Amino acid sequence: MNTPALEPNPLSLPAGAQVGDWRLVGFQGRGVYGTVYSAVSTLHPHAQPVALKLAIYPEDPRFEREAELLSRVRHPCVPRLLDSGLWRSPSGRAHPFLVMERVDGVPLYTWASRRNPSSRQVLALLAQAARALQATHEVSGVHRDVKGDNMLVQPADGRLFLTDFGSAYFAGAARLTPLPMLPGTPAYRSPQVWQCLQRAGLEAHSPLLARPSDDVFALGVTAYRLVTDTYPPFTHPYEQEAQCWQPGSSGPRPPRLLTPRVDAQLNALILRMLSPTAEERGTAGELAEALERGVAHGGPAADAPLFEWETRPPSEWTQEEQSSAQFLGHRPRHRDRQSAKHAKAKHSPHAPRTWQPWLAALLALTLRPSDTASVRTGQQLQPPGDTVSLGDTALNHATVPQTSALQKAIVLEVPKTPRPGQLRPDKKGRCPDKQVAINGACWMKVDLSLEYCHDNLFTYQGGCYLPIKGSGQVPTSAPTRE
Numbered sequence: 001m002n003t004p005a006l007e008p009n010p011l012s013l014p015a016g017a018q019v020g021d022w023r024l025v026g027f028q029g030r031g032v033y034g035t036v037y038s039a040v041s042t043l044h045p046h047a048q049p050v051a052l053k054l055a056i057y058p059e060d061p062r063f064e065r066e067a068e069l070l071s072r073v074r075h076p077c078v079p080r081l082l083d084s085g086l087w088r089s090p091s092g093r094a095h096p097f098l099v100m101e102r103v104d105g106v107p108l109y110t111w112a113s114r115r116n117p118s119s120r121q122v123l124a125l126l127a128q129a130a131r132a133l134q135a136t137h138e139v140s141g142v143h144r145d146v147k148g149d150n151m152l153v154q155p156a157d158g159r160l161f162l163t164d165f166g167s168a169y170f171a172g173a174a175r176l177t178p179l180p181m182l183p184g185t186p187a188y189r190s191p192q193v194w195q196c197l198q199r200a201g202l203e204a205h206s207p208l209l210a211r212p213s214d215d216v217f218a219l220g221v222t223a224y225r226l227v228t229d230t231y232p233p234f235t236h237p238y239e240q241e242a243q244c245w246q247p248g249s250s251g252p253r254p255p256r257l258l259t260p261r262v263d264a265q266l267n268a269l270i271l272r273m274l275s276p277t278a279e280e281r282g283t284a285g286e287l288a289e290a291l292e293r294g295v296a297h298g299g300p301a302a303d304a305p306l307f308e309w310e311t312r313p314p315s316e317w318t319q320e321e322q323s324s325a326q327f328l329g330h331r332p333r334h335r336d337r338q339s340a341k342h343a344k345a346k347h348s349p350h351a352p353r354t355w356q357p358w359l360a361a362l363l364a365l366t367l368r369p370s371d372t373a374s375v376r377t378g379q380q381l382q383p384p385g386d387t388v389s390l391g392d393t394a395l396n397h398a399t400v401p402q403t404s405a406l407q408k409a410i411v412l413e414v415p416k417t418p419r420p421g422q423l424r425p426d427k428k429g430r431c432p433d434k435q436v437a438i439n440g441a442c443w444m445k446v447d448l449s450l451e452y453c454h455d456n457l458f459t460y461q462g463g464c465y466l467p468i469k470g471s472g473q474v475p476t477s478a479p480t481r482e
Helices: 061-072 108-115 119-138 191-202 212-228 240-245 264-273 284-297 319-328 337-345 357-366 405-410
Strands: 022-030 034-041 050-055 081-088 094-100 104-107 151-153 160-162 436-438 441-446 458-460 463-467
Touching (some): 050 061, 061 081, 061 094, 108 119, 119 212, 119 264, 191 212, 212 264, 212 284
Antiparallel strands (some): 034 050, 151 160, 436 441, 441 463
8 A cells, every 4th residue: 555645844844855946955943934944056056055944834924025125125234135935835835935145143142152242342243233224224124023132143254144034024014913912022122012012902903013213122122131141121011110111211220230341332322222212212323323433432441351251160050050051052151249239139030040930931932933942841941052054043943832831821811800000890890892891800802812812911711801901091000910
């Protein structure tokens, strides 16, 4: 009896398989929506290898949008789009693919952990990232997922590439993300993005605006983590520490309080990027000019390494340091004594050494696989890969399943008592129009599957619900988490 041949799977095509005019020569990584292969041209066999990203799902519209934006962006710090097309399986399913310039680079945070960079080096890298964002914004695009894991640094020449435009948007593009969600990584979202998400939850047709100022803010979060090894306070309005992001507030603590070796110009520019007011951040082009001036005019102090290196062998690390090393993918870094003193005063809940379990689970579902490579899966932590060679995204072999224990961990049920400041039903137990009374409080049902029911949302009897504040808005105070 003859056994029918198995259908080729875009997740694991063998070496030698042909996709368009490209022949696969190796597997590079896998993301939520695509698998990345190393490939060579069948028309020009002596040309350099490229990175080919193949859609996991047939007719995935994300690929067309990404290809359109990348075809518009022309900048040496953005990988070039070389080709795009459709790969048809034997059954006739059409899977989009993109062919990108291959980048032999290291993710930004990993690069920094291995080199202990100076302020001048950080200024130079951030300037390149800002120029890449400027080129994106000038063609009416917004990246929407700016972070260190989406930046690759070539060790040989220090050139930075802004990668992974899979979440990007440009004027006129179709909206693909269900309301009230927005692509991107929660820890890097600006206060304005959360406000947009709140409005979208209450207004079914409210547009999910993506603005260049949000990219600039995310670059500021990246810079803050790069020079302090800690995230700034989370901008989610439910968090108590989010008060520092209110209009008129001063923003996060200056990076120099955590890392005294940070150059004064770099410190000021990071705080500018993280301004609670979007207009005060300036454009990516203005920021790039300021960063480049910092590189050119920084004094001798700008060349001092930012951190003191850990010298004890791994066998002598504390349990906390071992966990941090597993999560970060590199050995722990210890700040100067003065910096450590300030750091003990108050850690951000997003600091790598103090992850809150619910937050780690939330980020695991919204981050790209490059970010979740070290997220706990089962009983082991999967360490991230080493040097990556992808022109599209810093992916590696460790991925988080679409349906996992992590997903279950972040699905929060409607609490049994009203949340602080939440609207209550009237004496007859009724809530305003389009709202429902649940457990003594008013909620609005949102047309989302449980897969997307997180951030501001809660579940009840298989549905997804948004809490309503007494004023008719989403609560902005920090609630207790039942």
